[in-house]
Amino acid sequence: MTRAMSTDELGELVDSLLRPTVLPEAAVVVLCLAVAWVLVRLLRGRDAQPGSIWFGEGVIDGVLFPVLALLLAMAARWFLQGWLPPALLRLVVPVLMSLVVIRLTVRVLHRAYPQSTFMRVVERWVSWVAWIAVALWITGMLPLLMTELGAVAWTIGNSRISLRNLLDGGLTAVLVLMVALWVSAALEAKLMQATTGSLAVRKMAANTLRALLLFIGLMFALSAAGIDLTALGVLGGALGVGIGFGLQKLAANYISGFVILAERSMRIGDVVKVDGFEGRITDITTRYTLIRALNGRESIVPNEMMITQRVENSSLADPKVALNTVVQVAYGTDLASVMPQLVAAVAAVPRVLSDPGPGIQLSSFAADGLELTLPFWIADSHNGTGNVRSEVNLAILATLNRLGVDIPFPQRVLRQAP
Numbered sequence: 514m515t516r517a518m519s520t521d522e523l524g525e526l527v528d529s530l531l532r533p534t535v536l537p538e539a540a541v542v543v544l545c546l547a548v549a550w551v552l553v554r555l556l557r558g559r560d561a562q563p564g565s566i567w568f569g570e571g572v573i574d575g576v577l578f579p580v581l582a583l584l585l586a587m588a589a590r591w592f593l594q595g596w597l598p599p600a601l602l603r604l605v606v607p608v609l610m611s612l613v614v615i616r617l618t619v620r621v622l623h624r625a626y627p628q629s630t631f632m633r634v635v636e637r638w639v640s641w642v643a644w645i646a647v648a649l650w651i652t653g654m655l656p657l658l659m660t661e662l663g664a665v666a667w668t669i670g671n672s673r674i675s676l677r678n679l680l681d682g683g684l685t686a687v688l689v690l691m692v693a694l695w696v697s698a699a700l701e702a703k704l705m706q707a708t709t710g711s712l713a714v715r716k717m718a719a720n721t722l723r724a725l726l727l728f729i730g731l732m733f734a735l736s737a738a739g740i741d742l743t744a745l746g747v748l749g750g751a752l753g754v755g756i757g758f759g760l761q762k763l764a765a766n767y768i769s770g771f772v773i774l775a776e777r778s779m780r781i782g783d784v785v786k787v788d789g790f791e792g793r794i795t796d797i798t799t800r801y802t803l804i805r806a807l808n809g810r811e812s813i814v815p816n817e818m819m820i821t822q823r824v825e826n827s828s829l830a831d832p833k834v835a836l837n838t839v840v841q842v843a844y845g846t847d848l849a850s851v852m853p854q855l856v857a858a859v860a861a862v863p864r865v866l867s868d869p870g871p872g873i874q875l876s877s878f879a880a881d882g883l884e885l886t887l888p889f890w891i892a893d894s895h896n897g898t899g900n901v902r903s904e905v906n907l908a909i910l911a912t913l914n915r916l917g918v919d920i921p922f923p924q925r926v927l928r929q930a931p
Contacts, residue, residue, distance in 0.1 A: 538601040541593065545585035553578045569620065576616045583609040607650045611643040618687075621695045639687075686731075693730030697723040720770070720799045762817065763800070769816035770799040779819060779826060784834070784894050786825040787814055807897050827894060833866065834894040838905055841882035843919045848875065848883070851918055858908040859889050864901045866890040882921035 550573065557568045569575030586609060590602040618639045649655040659677055666675035701719040773779055774797060783794050785804065792806035802819055804812045827834050842851065852873045859871040871889035878884070887909070891901055913920060 532598075532600065535600050537597060538593070538599075541589050542586065542601060542605050545589055546582055548585055549578055549581035552581055569616075574616070576613065576620055579609050579612040579616055583613055604651060607647045611647045614643045615640050617691055617695075621691050621698065689733045690727070690730050693726045697726040700726075720774070724799070762815075765817045766800045766815045769820040770797065770801075773797060773802070773816060773819055779824070784827040784832075786827075787819065787822060790814075791825075807899075832894070833869075833890050833892050834898070835888060835890050836898055836902060836905075837886055837888040838902055838909070839876070839884060839886050840906075840909055840913075841879055841884050841921055842913070843882050843921045846883065846918055848885075851913075851916060852885070854912055854916065855885070855887060855909055858912040859887055859905050862889075862901065862904045862908055864891050864893060864896075865905065866892055881923055 553568065553573070553575070556577070567575050567577045583606065586602060586605050590599055590606060593599070593602070619636050622636055646655065649658060662680060663675050663677040666678075668674075700722055779785060779794060779797070779802070781794050781797060784792070785794060787804070790804060790806065790812045792804040792810075792812065794802060795805045795811075796803040797816075800816060802814045802816055804814055806812070840855075842848075856871055856873050859865055860867060865871055866889070869890050871887060874886045874888075876884050876886040887905070889905060891898070
């Protein structure tokens with residue numbers, strides 16, 4: 514009987530779409546979409562943040578456009594119900610609802626996890642489920658399916674759980690978690706855009722806020738799904754055993770991440786060397802630290818390693834870094850005249866600091882000449898050290914050529930045997 518009813522509803526819908534009254538409905542739908550587009554364009558303005566959840570990259574790829582279009586379509590359907598039988602609007606409303614769910618899920622997941630491959634899979638699954646639900650709703654098969662799912666049930670203790678309850682609870686859980694991720698992403702963006710306070714402290718506050726909101730959202734989602742939260746005591750004990758045996762490394766990395774951010778022993782922007790890899794810290798997450806070398810290579814270092822191993826931090830107390838270069842001059846060179854001019858040439862290089870200024874030392878009596886070592890300091894090692902050392906060497910070479918000082922090099926004389 515239910516199957517015949519759904520078939521009749523589908524046939525009635527097809528017949529209604531073939532009636533002449535569908536043309537005014539089509540005009541109303543186009544008007545609703547146009548009004549929604551204009552409103553979003555006006556609200557977005559020219560200075561809107563790109564990639565926002567509400568507005569997206571353009572005008573129609575955010576959450577606000579389908580929401581406004583849905584509200585206008587529902588209002589038009591209510592207003593026209595006494596004049597025109599609903600046909601096209603009966604299709605447009607569920608389609609717009611599905612579009613709202615898809616856009617909300619995609620935008621929130623993109624904002625919360627921009628680099629996650631797993632979230633791309635979740636987005637595709639949500640899209641498939643939403644469109645299938647729309648198709649079932651339009652064809653009238655959704656009530657039949659929900660009735661059949663409600664009939665498949667089993668009893669656990671004193672509770673009766675059906676597939677329909679699990680589906681309703683799962684959808685509610687997804688909605689609650691999406692809202693929690695949305696709020697956490699918005700608050701995290703506000704924290705990271707602030708100019709007051711340390712960047713590491715703001716990063717720690719953002720990570721803590723996201724974890725707290727996700728935990729609260731998960732509790733609400735489990736409660737909405739009909740799961741007794743008192744049973745989580747047993748789950749917590751099992752989770753503790755799991756952490757003790759299998760997840761201790763993961764837990765150690767998360768705890769180490771909060772310790773690093775709280776102690777400020779390493780900060781975003783510091784130049785560090787760990788496990789033979791040297792570079793600049795570009796991000797500190799709750800699980801790992803991202804280090805970018807000067808040649809563009811990036812290393813993902815677990816936070817536990819940053820706590821338990823020796824880490825050389827060139828920027829912790831002072832961002833200044835000492836470098837040096839070596840040059841040889843011929844024996845017999847007037848060092849008292851040459852050395853001050855070499856120091857002045859190195860000091861003229863733009864990235865070389867004047868405090869502490871460069872120096873010069875007679876470091877060795879080499880086999881081919883007098884070896885001079887010129888130490889100097891820079892404060893922006895994240896911009897590279899090889900390029901500034903090259904500028905210093907070029908300045909030294911130009912000064913020696915101007916003074917007519919020879920740079921000795923080994924010479925070999927070959928004699929042909931008679």
